[in-house]
Amino acid sequence: MSLRSPDEQLRASLGYEFADPGLLEIALTHASAAFERDRTRGNERLEFLGDAVLGLVVARLLFEAHPGWREGELTRARAALVNARALARQARALGLSDYVVLGRTERRSGGAEKERVLANLFEAVIGAIYLDGGMEPVQALVTRCFAEALAGDAMLQRDPKTRFQEWAHAEVRETPRYSVSKDSGVEDAADRFTVEVVLCGECWGHGAGRSKRTAERAAAAQALERVELRTGD
Numbered sequence: 001m002s003l004r005s006p007d008e009q010l011r012a013s014l015g016y017e018f019a020d021p022g023l024l025e026i027a028l029t030h031a032s033a034a035f036e037r038d039r040t041r042g043n044e045r046l047e048f049l050g051d052a053v054l055g056l057v058v059a060r061l062l063f064e065a066h067p068g069w070r071e072g073e074l075t076r077a078r079a080a081l082v083n084a085r086a087l088a089r090q091a092r093a094l095g096l097s098d099y100v101v102l103g104r105t106e107r108r109s110g111g112a113e114k115e116r117v118l119a120n121l122f123e124a125v126i127g128a129i130y131l132d133g134g135m136e137p138v139q140a141l142v143t144r145c146f147a148e149a150l151a152g153d154a155m156l157q158r159d160p161k162t163r164f165q166e167w168a169h170a171e172v173r174e175t176p177r178y179s180v181s182k183d184s185g186v187e188d189a190a191d192r193f194t195v196e197v198v199l200c201g202e203c204w205g206h207g208a209g210r211s212k213r214t215a216e217r218a219a220a221a222q223a224l225e226r227v228e229l230r231t232g233d
Helices: 008-014 021-027 031-038 044-065 071-082 084-094 104-108 115-133 135-145 147-151 160-171 212-230
Strands: 177-183 193-199 202-209
Touching (some): 008 084, 021 115, 031 104, 044 071, 044 115, 044 135, 044 147, 071 084, 071 212, 084 115, 135 147, 160 212, 177 212, 193 212, 202 212
Antiparallel strands (some): 177 193
16 A cells, blocks of 8 residues: 555656656555565566666766766765665655555555665666666656765765765675774773774774774774775775
C-alpha cells in the first residue's frame, strides 16, 4: 500500500512525464509489497540499474564541474553525493516517501522514513527514468537535485570520519569500525588514546589524540591518505 498514487504533483517534482507510467509504479514498489502481492521483487532491479546510472552521471558532472580536481578528490566527492544518507535526503526533497508502496510489516515499522528504503527508492526512480527516456532526463534531474553540492567543494572539507565512511559505503558497502588499541591513562596527554580504524577486516589507519574522538579523526585521516594512494591521487 502507498500513501498516495503517482500523480501530477509527483511528475512535476521529477520534471519528467513517463511514456510508460508502469515503470514509475514499479520503481515506487518496495520488495516487501511486491512479494506480498505476487512473489516478485518490486523495484530491486530498477534500483540496481539506477545505482549504476546515477554513479556515471554524478561522475561526469563532477568531472566537468571541477577540472582542477584530482582523481582522489573526485572519488571522495562522488561518494559524498551518492551515499545512502544523501540519496535519502534527495528522495524526501522530491516527495518520494509519500508515494512508496510498502508491505504490511515494512509499513508498520516506518519503512517510508527509513534511510535505506528511501535511498533505494531514489535509485529505482533514476533507473525507471533512464529506461523510459534515456540519459538526458536523468542528467537533468540529477543536475537539479545536486546543483548546490556540485558547485562547491564543501564535501571535501568535512570531518575525515564522515568522508572515509562515505567512501567506504560507496566502494565496499561497509561501515568502518574504530577501536582503542592503547590508553596511556595520562590525563591531558596529547597522545593518550591510540585508535585504529578497520574496514573489511583490515586496518586502514592509526591515530592518536587527547580524546578518543580526536584519535578517531586522525585514524580516518590516515585512511583517507591510503585511499588517495589507492586511486593514484
